[in-house]
Amino acid sequence: xxxxxxxxxxxxxxxxxxxxxxxxxxxxxxxxxxxxxxxxxxxxxxxxxxxxxxxxxxxxxxxxxxxxxxxxxxxxxxxxxxxxxxxxxxxxxxxxxxxxxxxxxxxxxxxxxxxxxxxxxxxxxxxxxxxxxxxxxxxxxxxxxxxxxxxxxxxxxxxxxxx
Numbered sequence: 001x002x003x004x005x006x007x008x009x010x011x012x013x014x015x016x017x018x019x020x021x022x023x024x025x026x027x028x029x030x031x032x033x034x035x036x037x038x039x040x041x042x043x044x045x046x047x048x049x050x051x052x053x054x055x056x057x058x059x060x061x062x063x064x065x066x067x068x069x070x071x072x073x074x075x076x077x078x079x080x081x082x083x084x085x086x087x088x089x090x091x092x093x094x095x096x097x098x099x100x101x102x103x104x105x106x107x108x109x110x111x112x113x114x115x116x117x118x119x120x121x122x123x124x125x126x127x128x129x130x131x132x133x134x135x136x137x138x139x140x141x142x143x144x145x146x147x148x149x150x151x152x153x154x155x156x157x158x159x160x161x162x163x
Contacts, residue, residue: 015022030038 015025027035
């Protein structure tokens with residue numbers, strides 16, 4: 001019996017409308033060994049789709065993590081810039097402190113020299129003072145002798161006046 005193209009389309013439409021006919025036709029056309037392979041392929045396809053979905057979710061999570069990482073890197077870059085600026089400022093402060101320290105060291109050396117000169121003068125003054133103390137002691141002795149001599153003279157003058 002001849003089979004026309006219209007009848008073929010009619011058959012396709014009927015098979016689309018009747019799922020049970022489709023299953024029966026499939027059973028008749030596809031050998032059972034091949035159906036097992038189709039089922040296995042269908043299972044493998046479902047597992048592949050699940051894994052693909054899981055990988056897509058993982059990629060989405062990685063993309064979100066990458067955005068966070070990029071933000072953190074930007075924060076670190078800004079922190080590094082602040083650190084660099086602070087280090088530059090500290091270097092300038094250290095340079096200024098070094099200059100001030102050098103100036104202080106020079107002043108201390110000048111003070112040490114001035115103190116040495118003062119110590120030398122003080123030593124000289126101590127020698128002069130010691131000489132003056134000795135001279136004063138001599139003068140005291142001389143004055144005492146003179147007092148005694150004056151007293152004797154007074155007595156002699158008084159005797160002479162009575163004579």
